Amino acid sequence: MLEIEQILQNRYQLERLLGNNGIRQTWLAQDLQAPSDMDDSRVVVKLLAFGGSVQWDDLKLFEREAQILKQLEHPRIPQYIDYFCIDDRSLWFALVEEYIPGESLKEKLADNRRFTEKQTRKIASDVLKILIYLHELNPLVLHRDVKPSNLMLGDDNRIHLIDFGAVQDKAVKEGVTFTVVGTYGYAPMEQFGGKAVPASDLYALGATLIHLLTGISPAELPQRDLRIQFANLVNLSPHFVAWLEKLTEPAPENRFATAHAALESLKSGSGLQLVKANQSSPHKEVFNNSGCGIQNTNETVPEEILGWNWGAFLMPWGWLWTNQVWIGLLCFFPSIGLLMSIALGAKGNEWAWKSRRWRNIEHFKQHQRGWAIAGLFIGAPASLMLWAAAIAIVKAF
Template sequence: MLTSGNILQERYQLQKQLGRTAAGHQTWLSTDLHTQEQVTVKLLAFSPQMEWEELKLFEREAEVLQSLEHRYIPRYRDYFSIDRETGSGLPWFGLVQDYIPGSSLQELIENGKRFNESDVKNIAKNVLEILIYLHQLSPPVLHRDIKPSNLIYGDDKQIYLIDFGAVQAQAHVTGVTFTVVGTSGYAPLEQFWGRAVPASDLYALGATLIHVLTGIPPADLPQKESRIQFRDRVSISPHFISWLETMTEISVEKRFQTAKIALECLIDQNNQHFLPSQSAKINKLSPPKNTRIQLEKTAEQLNIYFPPGLKSFINQYNPNINKWIYYSSIFVIGLSFPVVLFPLIPRMWNDSPVFGLVFLTTMLMLLAGIIVLVNQKTYVNINPNQLEIKRKLFGLVYGLKVGKTSDILGVFVYQNKSSRGVKIRSETKSYTIIENIKEEECFWLAQEIQDWLNSR
């Protein structure tokens, strides 16, 4: 276990841990013994529980930071790894940056500090200047995790942007990436579809400024039609309210196009870039090739039909599978139960009734799962009043879920170790629309649903 006083790479002496970090992550205030300067050492433990994506993000952070040079972004110094012996049984990866004396905005809020309109506008200007620099690089660099804990109010009264652990350097700003990162309440919906654009950082900044003004995390503020409701909790100018509402528009098309335009509008109250014609844009996704999802949209309702799922499940691994292979696999699986497995049950029952019962139960559950997978159909209907999700098996409706359309907060793409899919989140619960579909189908479907909701 790493403790204060440990020396890493015969150079960096750990002093004290900084902030709250996720499991397997540590950030230390340290001393560079070569220069006697204070530095920040960010560490990632390479454990069996860690997903490879975490290491890829950590390496990407180091790679991107090496290329950045901005006075309000802590400077990159070093990147290293330490072995199991030094790391108390685990290999660790380390990233070293300049240390910025000060406190995060999150710490200041928790300690009771309140910010007035002038304070918050100055914070906005400082961060927008940083974003102008990042977004104008080639390729553009997106931070993707702007929030109060990642903004340091330095002892020099300046704002510093830290923690590039979610950073994305895009070859094409509107391209798709499945690395879904960000913090709920601050990250906009398109980021949860894996489609972050520069305007996504603007949303996160807007949500952060609302948190700073109100003292309340945006996820805990009321929402109406997926928009953060904060007007009644602040005493600021109408222009600044409108500016913040534009920054946090749920639809990326209605936000400012760039950080530069956002800064110009903040400074100049007569700037006409509030107009939608100057908004950000995100490319419209076309229906994925060979998708079996059927979607019908009108002004009054959205209907989605998902056919039986085994082929979709197989297709996410091999989209070009032949239909004869598909049906043959069903036949072989179905035949294996009565011909191969069930005759074994009496023999097992005689040898051990308990084991025989467990085996029979397991086989029946597996068979039931395959039957559902092969035959289940899913129907989704969304109209101005109601969201309805129902599953059908042999014509029988089950698993009916109903919610109010007005309660919907947004549409999200998710991925875990076993599946990926699309969810709709409301004020009180989440609804799984579909899972085990191809990556491009997830993005396309999430965008289609959100576009319909935005058009209401």
């Protein structure tokens, strides 16, 4: 029986039990042989008790996790440290890996934490970059168990992908039956059929993001034609809703083909084209609500474009024409000109998005970046000269 302060392999001193499901235990331990210059000598020790209810498939998965983790080198994946056996009245297999300080997203959800669109996009971007690394290895590696409990928000405020206990290495020949693993609600149907593909990890990511946004496990959300129904529970930009829907399409061929393609779509903000479930014809619907009108309160402005607009604030007299924000003409009235410039700085992004049609979010961002640069190098100096001239005139009289 393993106990606190017990030392394994004359090196790893058990400190605290992190998890125990009967046949598997996870411990936080101190590496007594860690280099003295290391900031943190804590490690995670995963243990599998062989015998009894433990099947050969359990041991195969455990050994596969150790073998593949040993080959991986990514700053957001725990580093492999050691693998050994312990004969302590029962046979234990132990895997030692890097400890990631922080909290899992499951713990955040348990504390009733809800995630905004901006926060969820950041998480999606972090996880997709990890999946790109895994899926582009030769042979490629599938995680097969992306879910909130396996995503750690580290003390570095970055997402780390942990627990490779369900990992699959596609080096084996086609047609071999794999151990069926995954978590209901997050794993797609093809994975339970033993036919996981890169798009299977993307589905799990999409289901995880929906959980973060709604606070409800995807297994408990209603479905229609096997599609998770969540849009009516959240207030998101139409593009992000469409992106999540594509990520969680029931058929893998209807999802993004690669993690790289999913990340590019997330970043570019380009309109997604989806086939509605109740349509038999290939009619496509484009989601892009720019140009909906400044008075329109029914359309959502993408959260990622909100914020201060330096181009509108520093050079309102030019910015308003190309962005078609005609309320900005009030900046030409001396009595309220400064107040209007401040208003344009604060609300300029929202008003510009609603006032004219943009190809996509990236097109909008590039345009506003150009005006911000022009404002800094032209608008700001011009404004300073005008103020200096006005003060000089006032002093002269």
